Amino acid sequence: MRHLFRRFSIDHNPGWVFILPSLVLIGLLGLPLLALAWRALGKDFFNYALSPTAISALKLSLLTSTTSVLIAIATGTPLAYILARWDFHGKTAFELLIDLPVVLPPSVAGLALLIAFGRQGVFGAWLSAIGITLPFTTAAVVVAQTFVSAPLFVRSARVGFAEIDKQLEEAATVEGANEWQVFRFIMFPLAGRALLSGLVLTWTRALGEFGATIMFAGNLEGKTQTMPLAIYLGFERGLGVAVALSVMLVVVSIVLLGIMRRLERGSTVVMQDI
């Protein structure tokens, strides 16, 4: 802070020009969270946090978001690798397709999923022919979460792979390594931090998914009612459970963001070392 002030006093420009507007935004971002924590920290917090609704929402959220992240890793890593290292016709279209869910409103995602994979959906008949009905199942929650969150993993991993020096790959190939060995022993470890930070981002997004879930998976306690859904519906049921769950999500998000910051700081150190 003092450093800032000194710089501006040289320009004869008062620092409050920067500080005042910033405080408005900081207040807007911070005060609601403070209020939430203030409301939550009553004697009933644990009653609400340990209520059956809260517990089943928490369990379901952890199960589905973890599954979504695993799917994102298993399918997103190869895709990111292809996008970062290979050149092919129509690559831009694929990149656009992957960026799209990040900016798309989740309600659009939910509607699109329902129209595609719903029972009467465009591909629904094929799915039911092989005995799969997605809507209103826990699997639908995972599909919705993966749809909105996996692109974040692909984006992060793609950058991670692209940043690796091409010469390393070439050297390994000269030494006789095949494509898989190059990936396994060179690319994967070197992109590790990018993959990890992509994982964290994906997980927070999956954990927070609401719009696509409520449209595609519906709302049933223990089956499709994740934490964000329980918060939304709890708002009308009495604020206690909603507030307790919100605080839990805020805490989880802070922890995950903290992990990501550490990872990012670590990766810059590595870059400087190189």
Place this chain on the structure above:
Amino acid sequence: MKRIALLVLLVAALLAACGPAATPTPASTAVPPTATPVPPTAIPEPRTLTVFAAASLTDAFTEIGHNFEAAHPGVTVAFNFAGSQTLSTQITQGAVADVFASANHTEMDKLVTGSLVQQAAPNDFVTNKLVVILPKDNPGNVTTLQDLARSDLKLIICDSTVPAGKYARQILDNMAKDPAFGADFKTKVLANVVSNENDVKLVVTKVQLGEADAGLVYISDSVSAPELKTIEIPANYNVVAKYPIAALTGALQPGLASDFIAYVLSADGQAILKKWGFTPVTP
């Protein structure tokens, strides 16, 4: 210096935006300053009447709103249709509205208790009952009410916080008391529920999409969606859903609010509601 002025302006705009919500929006009252001179008496003052109404009233109230606007030049009726429990929560949390029309007394009573409505005992303006709806191709092959307990069925109803969800559970209770259905009928039917929706129109949409084999909604909803198949629920199991209406104490247009309520209760208003499948209280 120019930049400072700009920033101050921005902050001022931000603070102004955070001001009391009761201030009428400039867009609705502003008259173009360079407009050609017109005798002031010719233009009625533009006013907006805000009506919070149960989702089941969507079609009927939209039509009533158009008629009301036609009869009151310069008046715009702005609707907020949602589950009554959502609306009562919004009003309790400070949403500004003129009229509240609820699908049950529970949500209206919350506002009466909080002194948020003008009357101590708001009038019922209409009643409704429930019906079973099926997608037009009836994928679950549902033909009787007993079929609702069949274990292979996917059923969508409203959440137990929503009036239509409360009524649906009452009806299941009533049926379970009848040996023709069996004491475990309610449990079996509720086990078939794949989603508890937040308002009745969401149930209709999902049944229309064919995502569920059946849904429990108001008979008025089936009038709005004529392509759906229906199974009637006999009166001895059915409920009489009473819809109360009241002007809110925080109304910005109290005069218009009572005019609107009077119109809803008038012969014209009741005829529109009847057309959309509701039962008028003044036959």
